[in-house]
Amino acid sequence: MAEFNITINGKKLKVDVDPSTPLLWVLRDHLKLVGTKYGCGIAQCGACTVHLNGSAVRSCQIPISSVTDNKVTTIEGLSENGDHPVQEAWLEHDVPQCGYCQAGQIMTAAAFLKSNPKPSDEEIETAMNGNICRCGTYTRIKAAVKTASNSHIV
Amino acid sequence: MSKVKTGIGRRSFIKSVSLAGGGLIIGFSWLGCARNTEEAEKELGMQMPDEWFELNGYLKIGDNGIVTIYSPNPEIGQNVKTSMPMIVAEELDVDWNNVLVEQAPLNTAIFTRQLAGGSQSIRQGWESLRMAGATARQMLLTAAASQWEVPVSELSVEKGVISHSGSDRTIGYGEIAKAAVKVEVPEEVELKNNGDFKIIGTSRKNVDAKKIVTGQPLYGLDIHRDDMLIAMIVQPPSFGMEFKNMDAEKAKEMPGIKDVFTIDTYPEDMEKEWSDTGAFSKLVVVVGDSTWQVMQAKKALKVEWDLNPEMVKQIEILEKSPGLMDSGGLENSDIHNSLMAQVGSKKSEMIRKDGNPEAAFKNAARVIERSYSCPFLAHNCMEPMNFFANVTGDKAELVGPIQTPEFAEKSINKRLGIDLENIDIQMTRMGGGFGRRLYGHFVIEAAVISQKMGAPIKLVYTREDDMTNGVYRPAYHVTYRAALDGNNNLTGFHVNAGGMSESPLFANRFPAGAIDNYLAESWAVESNISIGAFRAPRSNFIAGAEQSFLDELAEEMGKDPIEFRLDMLKRAKNDPVGENNDYDPARFAGVLELVRDKSGWNNGNSSQSRGVSAYYCHNSYVAQVLDLTLKNNEPVIGKVICAVDCGIVVNPDAAKNMVEGGTIDGIGHGLYSQLSFKDGTPQQSNFDTYRLIRHREAPKQIDVHFIDNGIDPTGLGEPPYPPVIGALANALYKATGKRMYKQPFISELQGDFKT
Numbered sequence: 090m091a092e093f094n095i096t097i098n099g100k101k102l103k104v105d106v107d108p109s110t111p112l113l114w115v116l117r118d119h120l121k122l123v124g125t126k127y128g129c130g131i132a133q134c135g136a137c138t139v140h141l142n143g144s145a146v147r148s149c150q151i152p153i154s155s156v157t158d159n160k161v162t163t164i165e166g167l168s169e170n171g172d173h174p175v176q177e178a179w180l181e182h183d184v185p186q187c188g189y190c191q192a193g194q195i196m197t198a199a200a201f202l203k204s205n206p207k208p209s210d211e212e213i214e215t216a217m218n219g220n221i222c223r224c225g226t227y228t229r230i231k232a233a234v235k236t237a238s239n240s241h242i243v
Numbered sequence: 244m245s246k247v248k249t250g251i252g253r254r255s256f257i258k259s260v261s262l263a264g265g266g267l268i269i270g271f272s273w274l275g276c277a278r279n280t281e282e283a284e285k286e287l288g289m290q291m292p293d294e295w296f297e298l299n300g301y302l303k304i305g306d307n308g309i310v311t312i313y314s315p316n317p318e319i320g321q322n323v324k325t326s327m328p329m330i331v332a333e334e335l336d337v338d339w340n341n342v343l344v345e346q347a348p349l350n351t352a353i354f355t356r357q358l359a360g361g362s363q364s365i366r367q368g369w370e371s372l373r374m375a376g377a378t379a380r381q382m383l384l385t386a387a388a389s390q391w392e393v394p395v396s397e398l399s400v401e402k403g404v405i406s407h408s409g410s411d412r413t414i415g416y417g418e419i420a421k422a423a424v425k426v427e428v429p430e431e432v433e434l435k436n437n438g439d440f441k442i443i444g445t446s447r448k449n450v451d452a453k454k455i456v457t458g459q460p461l462y463g464l465d466i467h468r469d470d471m472l473i474a475m476i477v478q479p480p481s482f483g484m485e486f487k488n489m490d491a492e493k494a495k496e497m498p499g500i501k502d503v504f505t506i507d508t509y510p511e512d513m514e515k516e517w518s519d520t521g522a523f524s525k526l527v528v529v530v531g532d533s534t535w536q537v538m539q540a541k542k543a544l545k546v547e548w549d550l551n552p553e554m555v556k557q558i559e560i561l562e563k564s565p566g567l568m569d570s571g572g573l574e575n576s577d578i579h580n581s582l583m584a585q586v587g588s589k590k591s592e593m594i595r596k597d598g599n600p601e602a603a604f605k606n607a608a609r610v611i612e613r614s615y616s617c618p619f620l621a622h623n624c625m626e627p628m629n630f631f632a633n634v635t636g637d638k639a640e641l642v643g644p645i646q647t648p649e650f651a652e653k654s655i656n657k658r659l660g661i662d663l664e665n666i667d668i669q670m671t672r673m674g675g676g677f678g679r680r681l682y683g684h685f686v687i688e689a690a691v692i693s694q695k696m697g698a699p700i701k702l703v704y705t706r707e708d709d710m711t712n713g714v715y716r717p718a719y720h721v722t723y724r725a726a727l728d729g730n731n732n733l734t735g736f737h738v739n740a741g742g743m744s745e746s747p748l749f750a751n752r753f754p755a756g757a758i759d760n761y762l763a764e765s766w767a768v769e770s771n772i773s774i775g776a777f778r779a780p781r782s783n784f785i786a787g788a789e790q791s792f793l794d795e796l797a798e799e800m801g802k803d804p805i806e807f808r809l810d811m812l813k814r815a816k817n818d819p820v821g822e823n824n825d826y827d828p829a830r831f832a833g834v835l836e837l838v839r840d841k842s843g844w845n846n847g848n849s850s851q852s853r854g855v856s857a858y859y860c861h862n863s864y865v866a867q868v869l870d871l872t873l874k875n876n877e878p879v880i881g882k883v884i885c886a887v888d889c890g891i892v893v894n895p896d897a898a899k900n901m902v903e904g905g906t907i908d909g910i911g912h913g914l915y916s917q918l919s920f921k922d923g924t925p926q927q928s929n930f931d932t933y934r935l936i937r938h939r940e941a942p943k944q945i946d947v948h949f950i951d952n953g954i955d956p957t958g959l960g961e962p963p964y965p966p967v968i969g970a971l972a973n974a975l976y977k978a979t980g981k982r983m984y985k986q987p988f989i990s991e992l993q994g995d996f997k998t
Binding site for chain 1: 319320321322446448449451452453455456457458459460461462464465467473498533534535536539623624625626627672673674675676677705706896897900901903904905906907908911929930931935936937938939941942943944945
């Protein structure tokens with residue numbers, strides 16, 4: 090066990106865990122930020138996607154020891170009132186079915202739109218390809234990403 | 244208006260009225276009423292009432308008119324948590340904006356069928372949900388009439404406000420609720436005419452959507468209690484093996500680990516429920532403080548496994564197969580496939596026979612025979628199996644994702660000897676179900692572990708545990724034969740279907756009833772690989788096979804595939820063969836005609852390769868036209884046009900979402916997914932080797948059209964899945980000139996299919 094000082098959603102926090110513990114489990118078990126989901130544990134499904142300094146990463150692959158002073162943003166911290174343009178677009182298109190993968194989808198989409206604010210359909214599909222939706226909401230996800238890309242404030 | 248006896252829910256109404264008594268009813272959401280209330284105030288801009296009045300088990304009304312409706316059935320992503328309360332709200336006549344929804348816990352005294360399965364929640368809940376709303380409405384009206392001393396017939400309701408036609412008096416539901424609680428439950432209530440619906444048939448957003456997109460705790464895996472421990476299992480690596488012994492010393496000394504032990508989930512003398520399907524009863528369990536610590540300890544365990552004599556004995560047929568001689572009864576996919584291909588003709592049981600199929604085939608000018616097969620599939624819910632259990636003395640508290648809470652309760656009663664009334668089961672939103680969570684062995688495992696630890700625990704499966712845990716969609720095989728006379732008329736039809744270890748046959752479905760000489764046969768091969776219901780059980784394979792065969796048959800007969808089916812349906816309608824045909828030919832034809840028109844089928848309205856398919860299951864009818872092109876031997880699916888007859892559509896946009904999802908799910912599994920075995924060991928255990936459909940592979944566009952016929956609702960969660968595999972196979976044939984006989988099709992396309 091070791092102490093780590095980390096910054097999650099703008100808050101400075103201290104956790105005492107094994108250095109190999111993935112960020113995913115620190116968030117879920119120790120910080121009770123359970124919006125970040127466990128799906129596969131091997132960076133194949135994207136359910137655990139968070140932002141590290143604004144970039145989408147798989148939190149199941151990041152040991153807490155390597156987080157250091159990088160800024161972590163989770164779905165809970167994406168916006169103050171749940172009104173990030175991507176979240177708004179998700180609500181507008183009523184995307185979720187079971188909903189389990191959607192936090193990861195939203196985090197991937199939000200980081201992607203920041204780097205490519207006006208993507209083509211093909212670029213959206215490629216950017217989102219690492220996030221599995223078992224219910225098959227892919228067409229709605231694409232529509233929601235397009236809507237968010239037109240919101241001019243991503 | 245139609246009058247309906249309230250008898251079905253009578254017990255619940257009586258009970259809840261005596262419960263209510265005008266007092267404050269405590270919410271039983273696992274997140275807690277206070278939190279819900281707080282969130283509702285903040286997010287929905289609702290003012291919470293000071294007092295709630297429960298008029299029956301389905302709803303309570305606040306003194307300010309806010310209504311809470313309890314959604315009885317488990318939510319697995321089919322959106323019943325929104326659509327079931329919509330039905331109650333419709334008959335109650337309230338403003339949907341004033342409705343809060345809470346998941347009801349298991350309560351068999353109030354609710355009749357708290358189960359997510361068979362696409363039946365809306366169909367079977369339709370009457371009781373309407374009655375619950377109408378009964379409460381009637382009680383509110385009676386109370387108002389009595390207060391104003393006027394006849395009930397002079398009152399009307401608009402959005403939760405009662406008006407008197409003979410005066411300008413109005414009163415809100417919230418103001419009269421206290422008096423309404425004391426009104427006797429009506430023996431009979433009137434239900435609305437379809438034309439008067441104000442909520443049913445209008446699109447309403449998923450009631451949990453805001454929580455989902457902001458990452459609020461909703462799922463079983465999100466449960467946390469301060470004194471809770473994490474438990475994980477270690478199971479045999481192969482089907483046919485069982486626990487022998489272990490060295491747990493190192494694991495037990497690891498940080499955070501509380502204990503390592505074995506459990507027997509289902510002792511031999513336990514009377515099982517049908518839902519108690521599990522591949523491995525004896526499991527190694529590791530319990531510790533946190534998930535990561537337990538995961539590490541699992542890896543440090545040294546477990547020895549042995550052949551399970553019972554499981555190996557089961558597979559007598561397999562043992563006679565040369566390929567299994569040296570494997571000691573552990574199964575391989577290549578043996579499965581060759582066995583299935585051989586057994587059908589030898590071991591079949593006749594299920595249905597019309598006319599004289601033998602003569603038809605004997606006298607045929609031509610016989611067309613084709614065989615189709617598919618592999619085992621894992622459900623792969625995105626949220627792996629898990630459950631929270633807190634067993635203390637003679638009480639059990641169980642919270643988590645389960646499609647069959649009522650059966651889980653009975654199993655807990657039998658396994659732990661705890662009285663039913665002391666077992667509290669609460670349902671969380673589920674990260675997918677697809678049939679996997681019908682089989683609640685993990686609920687029993689969690690309870691047994693909690694009892695042993697004397698502590699609240701959350702049982703968590705890793706993805707690998709989940710994918711290699713069995714309860715799979717069976718591997719199936721079907722052979723179709725068609726007899727054609729010298730004029731290319733279809734004179735006989737023969738279907739011979741089976742699988743490991745159940746048959747996918749539906750002998751009384753189309754094209755039964757449309758062909759004079761018809762023979763349906765069924766068989767099964769034993770296996771020690773455990774199977775279970777997977778979205779649209781049996782249909783999920785046989786629809787695609789049958790619809791591919793009919794496509795090939797139509798081509799051989801020189802007919803348009805849609806006209807060919809419509810001609811047969813005409814026959815089934817006007818002069819049906821046999822009496823047990825379980826489909827309505829007119830409704831079946833309806834979806835085919837709609838998809839034909841919407842896709843511009845007759846105008847050759849697509850530059851892409853196009854396939855059609857239609858199927859009836861779960862009381863509903865779906866037809867699909869799928870367009871694709873090929874790029875480097877990989878299909879690129881342009882568009883799928885769906886025509887659906889599921890009767891009245893309660894929540895159109897959500898229903899459309901369900902059809903889109905089912906379509907993508909069917910395409911994905913038919914095209915990409917398989918679970919194969921070597922020496923009893925699943926060869927895929929995570930998403931690096933098990934291929935699920937991804938964004939790029941999904942159709943670019945899905946159009947959904949519903950038949951508007953006012954018939955009471957039928958199933959929707961499952962029906963869009965089965966037929967699309969046929970449409971896909973038929974479109975792939977157009978693109979490649981090659982018929983698809985083996986799923987997953989991608990292996991056939993890329994020429995690397997391994998049997």
